[in-house]
Amino acid sequence: MNAVPEIWVIDDDRSIRWVLEKALAQAKLTSHSFETADKALARLKRERPAVIITDIRMPGTDGLALLEQVHATYPQMPVIVMTAYADLDRAVAAFQGGAFEYLPKPFDVDEAVAIVHRALAKISDDTSPAPVADDSTRVSTNLIGGAPAMQEVFRAIGRLSKSNMTVLLTGESGSGKELIARALHRHSPRANKPFIALNTAAIPRELLESELFGHERGSFTGATGQRVGRFEQADGGTLFLDEIGDMPAELQTRLLRVLAEGDFYRVGGHHPVHVDVRVIAATHQDLERRVREGVFREDLFHRLNVIRLQLPPLRDRVEDIPELAEHFLRVTAQELDVEPKRLSPRALDAFRAFAWPGNVRQLENVCRRVTIMAPSQTIELHDLPKELTAEAPADLAGGDRSGADWEVALRRWADNHANSSPVPILDEAVPRFERLMINVALARTQGRRHDAARLLGWGRNTLTRKIKELDMDV
Numbered sequence: 001m002n003a004v005p006e007i008w009v010i011d012d013d014r015s016i017r018w019v020l021e022k023a024l025a026q027a028k029l030t031s032h033s034f035e036t037a038d039k040a041l042a043r044l045k046r047e048r049p050a051v052i053i054t055d056i057r058m059p060g061t062d063g064l065a066l067l068e069q070v071h072a073t074y075p076q077m078p079v080i081v082m083t084a085y086a087d088l089d090r091a092v093a094a095f096q097g098g099a100f101e102y103l104p105k106p107f108d109v110d111e112a113v114a115i116v117h118r119a120l121a122k123i124s125d126d127t128s129p130a131p132v133a134d135d136s137t138r139v140s141t142n143l144i145g146g147a148p149a150m151q152e153v154f155r156a157i158g159r160l161s162k163s164n165m166t167v168l169l170t171g172e173s174g175s176g177k178e179l180i181a182r183a184l185h186r187h188s189p190r191a192n193k194p195f196i197a198l199n200t201a202a203i204p205r206e207l208l209e210s211e212l213f214g215h216e217r218g219s220f221t222g223a224t225g226q227r228v229g230r231f232e233q234a235d236g237g238t239l240f241l242d243e244i245g246d247m248p249a250e251l252q253t254r255l256l257r258v259l260a261e262g263d264f265y266r267v268g269g270h271h272p273v274h275v276d277v278r279v280i281a282a283t284h285q286d287l288e289r290r291v292r293e294g295v296f297r298e299d300l301f302h303r304l305n306v307i308r309l310q311l312p313p314l315r316d317r318v319e320d321i322p323e324l325a326e327h328f329l330r331v332t333a334q335e336l337d338v339e340p341k342r343l344s345p346r347a348l349d350a351f352r353a354f355a356w357p358g359n360v361r362q363l364e365n366v367c368r369r370v371t372i373m374a375p376s377q378t379i380e381l382h383d384l385p386k387e388l389t390a391e392a393p394a395d396l397a398g399g400d401r402s403g404a405d406w407e408v409a410l411r412r413w414a415d416n417h418a419n420s421s422p423v424p425i426l427d428e429a430v431p432r433f434e435r436l437m438i439n440v441a442l443a444r445t446q447g448r449r450h451d452a453a454r455l456l457g458w459g460r461n462t463l464t465r466k467i468k469e470l471d472m473d474v
Contacts, residue, residue, distance in 0.1 A: 005050035007031040010040050012058045023109040037061040051119045056083040071098035078119035095158030104151045108459025147317035148454040161187045168304045169282040171311030174361030177282040185238040193237030196230050201243035210267050219268020235275045245285035256300045314356040321351050328367035346381045354388050
């Protein structure tokens with residue numbers, strides 16, 4: 001290793017290389033840049049950097065192939081993977097290939113430098129190589145999410161891809177918890193074993209015990225034969241328990257024992273059954289509050305809450321709506337064997353403006369409905385359900401545009417400002433715009449700066465710096 005740790009930056013985008021070079025220099029770190037992975041690999045035969053930051057999509061050898069070669073030769077060398085094409089498969093492949101961190105573009109330079117510092121600090125602790133990802137076994141999960149909050153979920157799935165840990169998924173109804181659970185299973189050591197899903201709130205209370213643990217013949221009226229429960233069906237694989245917050249108290253005790261020991265008795269049984277099952281639980285409820293209220297066992301909560309993933313509501317990932325809508329319109333068209341329909345610009349604006357209380361599930365249902373009901377290939381604003389157009393701004397609904405179209409209003413303000421003030425337009429507008437966006441983000445996230453930063457597309461350090469620069473009292 002060089003006496004002075006050197007950071008290699010590999011990206012075919014000169015502006016990205018320049019930004020990272022400047023940021024690393026300000027952090028008093030030495031860097032060297034390459035426009036292709038092949039040039040970096042050639043130099044790697046003569047020199048070793050401390051840390052590599054690499055893009056994925058580049059001419060010649062791509063970033064994942066570079067990661068594989070570097071990790072095979074220098075397993076202790078941290079490689080930070082960055083990409084503008086952020087999806088679940090790439091995140092998982094990066095972590096399975098041994099990446100130290102996965103950085104979706106656009107990124108905050110402060111966050112990038114902080115990751116480099118973490119990588120430098122951990123070099124001495126890395127003692128064993130990680131297995132290289134096998135692209136032939138990767139399974140697409142059709143997860144869509146370029147929003148920062150979803151990228152955090154993708155990162156977590158990647159980090160957990162070698163783990164059998166219990167995971168608790170939280171988030172509003174319809175936010176895609178079962179889809180994430182399936183992704184966790186598919187990108188895990190248990191991928192070739194069963195994935196069994198059960199909505200505990202959908203099973204009558206008196207039948208749920210038998211559904212989970214099975215029963216012996218004659219154990220109750222109507223039990224004419226032995227039944228294998230969901231835990232046995234999932235043996236070796238994953239059991240997804242949705243709406244775990246609604247589980248009856250007496251079954252919480254039985255579930256706790258299975259999680260602790262792997263053993264249980266079928267209803268009416270006298271011999272223990274041993275299983276090896278990974279449990280992924282999900283709820284839209286506040287389990288901590290239910291523990292305080294005495295309706296959910298605290299010890300079970302801690303057993304389930306080993307790793308918690310919070311799924312964002314759709315209203316907090318507006319940038320994903322166009323791609324999600326296109327996906328659902330395409331899937332519905334395939335099911336109906338028709339040509340996919342498309343949203344007009346005004347209809348898409350209404351999609352973006354709507355709050356989506358039912359989240360992704362509601363978006364999917366609306367796409368199915370308009371595929372069937374819209375008379376032409378282009379879905380217009382009047383083809384949408386009333387609940388969407390009722391909340392649409394006046395300019396979308398065909399009303400007075402003068403007060404609702406922010407671009408028109410902004411142009412009018414800029415004209416007035418240029419005529420009445422010597423202050424440059426951007427010097428006046430940009431700080432006011434940033435204050436407004438920060439206040440909206442903080443209001444939406446109830447003041448949680450980390451979540452507000454994600455909503456804005458910044459790192460937390462950037463948000464903190466902006467608040468200080470703007471002299472905001474928040």
